[in-house]
Amino acid sequence: MPSIDIHHAHSLAHDDARRAVQEVAEKLSDRFGVEYDWAGDDLNFRGAGVDGCIALAPSELRVTAQLGFLMSAFKGPIENEIRRVLDERFS
Template structure:
């Protein structure tokens, strides 16, 4: 099983960072048809072949995901899209 592990620093206040993470999740939901929900400051997302989370910390986001066999073929484009959206929302 393949995985994604991205750390992205930020300097936003908690409320704005949380809103930005929500916007990231909406973009990913549109692009990759994922479902997501908050559990405290962790946003969990999943779909067939993908199970992951975005952990919101005071100065950093930590995105982790486990990719199933078929989805792992798209690891590169998925990581690129996540990084692009994070750069867009948190830079």
């Protein structure tokens, strides 16, 4: 199964970074029906054809995801959109 593994540096305070990750999750949920929940500083998400995690660390985010068969055809565009959103929210 194709996977996504993106590391992205940030300089936000912990609460601000967590709030930004929450906002991203809410948009994913509204737009794509993705379900999510927090486990400590990890936001786990799942939806049709995707299962992943946004791990929040003091100076870095790590986005990992496993894509199902149909979603794997869109791996490149999905990675590009994730990077765009991370740049927008965390740079």
